[in-house]
Amino acid sequence: MALDTRVASPRAARPARVAARATSAGKVPPLLFALALAVCVVLAGPLVFLLLEAASARDVGALVFRAFTAELLWNTARLTVAAVAACVVLGTGAAFLVERTDLPFRRFFAVAFVVPLAIPDFVVSFGWSSLSGAISGFWGALLVMSLAVYPLVYLPVAASLRNGDPAEEEVARSLGYGPWRTFLRVTLAQARIAVLGGALLCALVILAEYGAFEMLGYQTFTTEIFTELQVAFDLNGAAALSLVLVALSIVLVAGELASRGRRGAERTRAPRHPPQRHRLGRLRPIALVGATGLVAGAIGVPVATCGYWMAQATTAPLAGVSLASATAQTAGYGVAAGALAVVLASPVALLSVRYQGVLALLLERSTYLVLAVPGLVVALALSTASLRYGGGFGYQSAPLLIFAYALLFFPLALVGVRTSLAQAPRRFEEVARSLGVRQRSVFRRVTLPLVAPGLAAGFCLVFLSVVTELTATLVLRPTGVETLSTQFWSYQQNLSYAQAAPFALVMVGLAALPSVALGRYFDRLARRQLASGAVA
Amino acid sequence: MSAAPPGLALSGLRKHFGSQLVLDGVDLTVASGAFAALLGASGSGKTTLLRLIAGFERPDAGSVAIGGRVVEAPGQRVAPEDRRVGFVPQEAALFPHLSVEANVAFGLPRRRRLEAAALLELVGMAPYGRRMPHQLSGGQQQRVALARALAIRPALVLLDEPFSSLDPNLRAAVREEVGRILREAGSTVLLVTHDQDEALSLADVVAVLRRGVVAQCATPRALYGAPADVELACFLGEANVLEGRARAGEVTTVLGAAPCGAPGVLGDGELVEVLVRPEQLRLVAVSDPSAPQESLAAVVERLDYHGHDALVRVRLETENAAPLVARTLGDPGVVAGERVRVWLDGAVRAWPRRAVTTSRAAVSVQD
Amino acid sequence: MRRSIASLWALGLAGSIGLVGVATAAPSASARAHAVTITLYNGQHVQTTDALVRAFTRRTGITVAVRSEDEGALVNEIEAEGSRSPADVVFTENSPALESLQGHGLLARLPKAIRSATPARFGSPRGDWVGVTARVSVIVYNPALIRATQLPRSVLALGTARYRRELALAPGETDFQPIITAVAARDGTARTRSWLEGMKANAAGHLYPDNETVTNDVNRGLVALGVINQYYWYRLRAQIGARNMHARIAEFAPRDPGYVLDVSGAGVLAASPHRRAAERFVAFLVSRAGQSIIDRSDSFEYPLAKGVPAPTGEAPLASLRPDPISIAELGDGHRAVQLLEQAGLL
Known part of the structure; x- marks a missing residue:
């Protein structure tokens, strides 16, 4: 008799079919899809216009493919590479010190490292270049951009280090890795995606930067596009040059996406306890000096220089709008643009968070392309399009400017709205409904309170970017209107530093408020996730 | 005959996502006030079924009735908020922006808000009303979620793997307490789980969901003792499946003849598959005189000691013998390599042999 | 479910558009208070323009909305705007910008009285703009x-x-x-x-x-x-x-x-709906009063009107011996x- 004896554990029995995840609901509501698509089409507008414009340029080839372009490309590329590298080192180092070591005054530094986000690059550059004429050219640009832009690396890396799973580090240590090797091989690997994302943002900002380089006398693609417009009166040429920049940026965005996708480093479970802090020991004073130096360079110098110039008496005050009126104007634009951007971002965010699919992902990602287009170019596209196809409708009007802001900073709003929607997964709404609560009330009592802080965060991001925006404002502002940044710029251009300084300071103050609030919001979010993760 | 309508009645529920058929005609009836468990491997469609009952998804076909009221049928639909279904999701899903007390009071009309305190008392969370959800442990969150669901005096309580995220130590205690609370509340309960211990120990009736249909619905005892087929038998606990031959109400296997129950009538001399639960195998040391006559000689291959019991894998000294697993209460008193005597105790279950045997791991003792 | 969220979104959109309206309203309201407002596209330095604009408004009651930018950008804008240009007057630092506009037919012929206020060799050969400073x-x-x-x-x-x-x-x-x-x-x-x-x-x-x-x-x-x-x-x-x-x-x-010698000049846009007011502004720039303001201001440019001296400390215009190239030869650059x-x- 043949023996057929099997002992099967119940868990060994696998289902023949794997059911679809019930939580990702199948069909996308057509209305939502239509709204998201409409928003994306609007965002793609400037890019399409740019293409048309470049296509109709005379001698595009002659303008784009010449030795000078190579020179500009080289200038742009080497500065971007060097400054991004510097930002990665500064941002990651600062984040590590704050999140993972016993650096003194950590809470202060956690805020101080973010504040430079509120200081426009051209104000940092103003601070440094008026300090010493030697701060110019490549090295000046490298110094200024590193100090001005590193928070874009610091923020995501700090968040990633805070949420990183300490278990992985502990395992590495137990496998015989020293603390330094553990940091390099495990901690940094965990933060890799954050570092990459931050570096990408830095690169895009540097590519599109105008004011700071203009002040430092460093020629890049963007400054040349500006010059092309001002001197050669050539919009087609400028559009053609912008396309080179856009192509460069698309390569960067795609590269970042590709390198992110190669290895899914998504954490599968929430950490059970907060990561341990390294003792700095004898390095503590050195770290403190380094951190202080960074804060001094990025905040101290610009603010102190402004203070210095304000204290100087001038013989020839220029007329201009009052500080109060420029502040009110700027704040008004910021509020309106922030609200508009958040509203526009919400269908796209809703689609991508709640109805994950290829189409939703493509739509969402396509909106990031706008990051690749310098603000100046977007502004020009809008103003020219309004003249050429809109019968001058909205030309040089505040609504068009605000719309431009909303377009330019749409990705920032999207980040905020996405984060907030992730805070309100559909199961909360379902539970609420099963408890007998009607749709409308569910939205008011559950969804809105959960989503509101994130919406506010998106709003704040847009607001502070509007406050510090220069180039698009210069092109699109209504005649007679000066914002803080344009008034600062016009005084600065005329070497009226004493008059420029207060505008810079108010601008920094106005932008610093939301950025501090943002820092606190993301901090709380991380803590809450940590706490709820600990019980899961 | 009974006048009371069933607490839950599902009929012909079908649901697919894209090209995947998840539920393929589910029929299930749960008596009013009963505690039912829906047992299925992960991905078997349990959660989908729950969401159909709660009204979060619409079925492609079929109907749902709760307490005699049809809430879902072709051309007929009651909104989730009108179904009076208390839903306790996995991970509790307490509203993070509301305090514990506000969470419990969420579904209550304003004038009944004070009842929240009593409900918190019921689940033993009275001192925690002011806390925020993230300040609670997982077990505490589950109990609050339960209180929140009970607040609306539900006709039906749905529990979606509520204990799977808890520590094993905590799990048994919370499970027992939740069971007690729900029985006291007297509502009809449907618990979804992939853990057969949980289902068997908590529920009055257990339905096994397999490949989109209910494979069997019975009391825990009936399900364990008389599963409908071999696959279910293996799913519901450790099992030795032997080949045998039926004859006059008995089957003969390598272990000898034993009385046998079967779903149908077995023909004389028919080849059958025989389920022998490990606890039906007895073994003693070869020197022990208590071994009955018909016992067989075997060698202990491996011992998995669990304290309250032990799993002993033995191999009969017969030629070509595959290993068998026996469960002993407490210390088996033998060690690996030792010779023992093994025999079968009690009636077994047998099914006509299927044409194709399922390809499962031949021997695997886990846990 | 979906419909209510969509209407909520529409509400949000309407709200933010309302905010845009509010943010926009303030300056235009103050501008409406005055009877006539002309728009000046200013490519000159604000030092030069500010005092002139203030004095002009004081004298005439005509408000001037100033859009200051690099003259190149302004010319580009006007050429893009064409007949829709909001500009009434354009005031540039150098002659090529004006010559370019004139070449596109975007400037209106100036009355002779205005043109003759400064020497003809510092003005448009065709007469569409007038030299203001050098x-x-x-x-x-x-x-x-x-x-x-x-x-x-x-x-x-x-x-x-x-x-x-x-x-x-x-x-x-x-x-x-x-x-x-x-x-x-x-x-x-x-x-x-x-x-x-x-x-x-x-x-x-x-x-x-x-x-x-x-x-x-x-x-x-x-x-x-x-x-x-x-x-x-x-x-x-x-x-x-x-x-x-x-x-x-x-x-x-x-x-x-x-x-x-670089000549800064001003002209009136052909499409300007406020030509009279615009011409008054240009006339003011080259008037004795306007030229004296330039002379006394922090602009340090040479006024071109006869009888107005060079700014203090600078060599008189007449004593300079520049390259004799003419405005026409300088062209549109x-x-x-x-x-x-x-x-x-x-």
């Missing part, structure tokens, strides 16, 4: 880095290796283009291009966005010399005080193409831009 190009140098005797007599020398690493250059400045045109008119395209290439090499590391920076950096001793219009030096002195001035200015040899592009300076 500046003269000079060398700015830092005596600590270069001695006066080592300075070039001709601007052409700045392209030679003699001045390697000593030159500051603002190639994007529209003030620089008339010099290029003058050189090209005298020496031809090929020589001009090699001269520009030589200057580019000499100015490596000191290519600046504007003449303010050139002047400032020469003064700070970062670079030895540059070519500017004289008034940048006077403005910097007014800003930082005479005791902080280390840089000096020197003239090129008489009739050298580097020694160019496109040749200079082409040369700059060919030399890789733009």
Whole structure:
């Protein structure tokens, strides 16, 4: 008799079919899809216009493919590479010190490292270049951009280090890795995606930067596009040059996406306890000096220089709008643009968070392309399009400017709205409904309170970017209107530093408020996730 | 005959996502006030079924009735908020922006808000009303979620793997307490789980969901003792499946003849598959005189000691013998390599042999 | 479910559009208070324009909305705007910008009374704009880095290796283009291009966005010399005080193409719906009152009206011996831009 004896554990029995995840609901509501698509089409507008414009340029080839372009490309590329590298080192180092070591005054530094986000690059550059004429050219640009832009690396890396799973580090240590090797091989690997994302943002900002380089006398693609417009009166040429920049940026965005996708480093479970802090020991004073130096360079110098110039008496005050009126104007634009951007971002965010699919992902990602287009170019596209196809409708009007802001900073709003929607997964709404609560009330009592802080965060991001925006404002502002940044710029251009300084300071103050609030919001979010993760 | 309508009645529920058929005609009836468990491997469609009952998804076909009221049928639909279904999701899903007390009071009309305190008392969370959800442990969150669901005096309580995220130590205690609370509340309960211990120990009736249909619905005892087929038998606990031959109400296997129950009538001399639960195998040391006559000689291959019991894998000294697993209460008193005597105790279950045997791991003792 | 969220979204959209309205409302309300408002596209320095605009409004009750930008950008804007241009008056730093607009037929013929207020050789040959002020190009140098005797007599020398690493250059400045045109008119395209290439090499590391920076950096001793219009030096002195001035200015040899008189002028847009008011503004610019304001202001440009003296401390306009190139010969500057592009300076 043949023996057929099997002992099967119940868990060994696998289902023949794997059911679809019930939580990702199948069909996308057509209305939502239509709204998201409409928003994306609007965002793609400037890019399409740019293409048309470049296509109709005379001698595009002659303008784009010449030795000078190579020179500009080289200038742009080497500065971007060097400054991004510097930002990665500064941002990651600062984040590590704050999140993972016993650096003194950590809470202060956690805020101080973010504040430079509120200081426009051209104000940092103003601070440094008026300090010493030697701060110019490549090295000046490298110094200024590193100090001005590193928070874009610091923020995501700090968040990633805070949420990183300490278990992985502990395992590495137990496998015989020293603390330094553990940091390099495990901690940094965990933060890799954050570092990459931050570096990408830095690169895009540097590519599109105008004011700071203009002040430092460093020629890049963007400054040349500006010059092309001002001197050669050539919009087609400028559009053609912008396309080179856009192509460069698309390569960067795609590269970042590709390198992110190669290895899914998504954490599968929430950490059970907060990561341990390294003792700095004898390095503590050195770290403190380094951190202080960074804060001094990025905040101290610009603010102190402004203070210095304000204290100087001038013989020839220029007329201009009052500080109060420029502040009110700027704040008004910021509020309106922030609200508009958040509203526009919400269908796209809703689609991508709640109805994950290829189409939703493509739509969402396509909106990031706008990051690749310098603000100046977007502004020009809008103003020219309004003249050429809109019968001058909205030309040089505040609504068009605000719309431009909303377009330019749409990705920032999207980040905020996405984060907030992730805070309100559909199961909360379902539970609420099963408890007998009607749709409308569910939205008011559950969804809105959960989503509101994130919406506010998106709003704040847009607001502070509007406050510090220069180039698009210069092109699109209504005649007679000066914002803080344009008034600062016009005084600065005329070497009226004493008059420029207060505008810079108010601008920094106005932008610093939301950025501090943002820092606190993301901090709380991380803590809450940590706490709820600990019980899961 | 009974006048009371069933607490839950599902009929012909079908649901697919894209090209995947998840539920393929589910029929299930749960008596009013009963505690039912829906047992299925992960991905078997349990959660989908729950969401159909709660009204979060619409079925492609079929109907749902709760307490005699049809809430879902072709051309007929009651909104989730009108179904009076208390839903306790996995991970509790307490509203993070509301305090514990506000969470419990969420579904209550304003004038009944004070009842929240009593409900918190019921689940033993009275001192925690002011806390925020993230300040609670997982077990505490589950109990609050339960209180929140009970607040609306539900006709039906749905529990979606509520204990799977808890520590094993905590799990048994919370499970027992939740069971007690729900029985006291007297509502009809449907618990979804992939853990057969949980289902068997908590529920009055257990339905096994397999490949989109209910494979069997019975009391825990009936399900364990008389599963409908071999696959279910293996799913519901450790099992030795032997080949045998039926004859006059008995089957003969390598272990000898034993009385046998079967779903149908077995023909004389028919080849059958025989389920022998490990606890039906007895073994003693070869020197022990208590071994009955018909016992067989075997060698202990491996011992998995669990304290309250032990799993002993033995191999009969017969030629070509595959290993068998026996469960002993407490210390088996033998060690690996030792010779023992093994025999079968009690009636077994047998099914006509299927044409194709399922390809499962031949021997695997886990846990 | 979906419908209510959609209507909520629509509500949000309406709300933010309302906010846009509020943010927009403030300035236009204040502008409406006045009877007539003209729009000035100002490519001149705000130092020059501000005092003029204020005095004009005080006198006439006509408000002027000023849009200040680089003259190149303004011309580009007007050409893009065409007949829809909101501009009534355009006031530029240099003649080529105005010549370009005139060439596109975007300017209206000015009444003779306005044109004759300043000498005809400083105005449009066709009569569509009028000269308001003039500046003269000079060398700015830092005596600590270069001695006066080592300075070039001709601007052409700045392209030679003699001045390697000593030159500051603002190639994007529209003030620089008339010099290029003058050189090209005298020496031809090929020589001009090699001269520009030589200057580019000499100015490596000191290519600046504007003449303010050139002047400032020469003064700070970062670079030895540059070519500017004289008034940048006077403005910097007014800003930082005479005791902080280390840089000096020197003239090129008489009739050298580097020694160019740049004319700033104003015109009225052909499409302007407020032509009368716009003409009054231009008339004011060249009136004795307007010219005196320029004279006394921190602009340090030469007023062009007869009988108004040069700003204090500057050599009288009549004593200058610039390259005799005419406004018509300076043209719309496109040749200079082409040369700059060919030399890789733009």
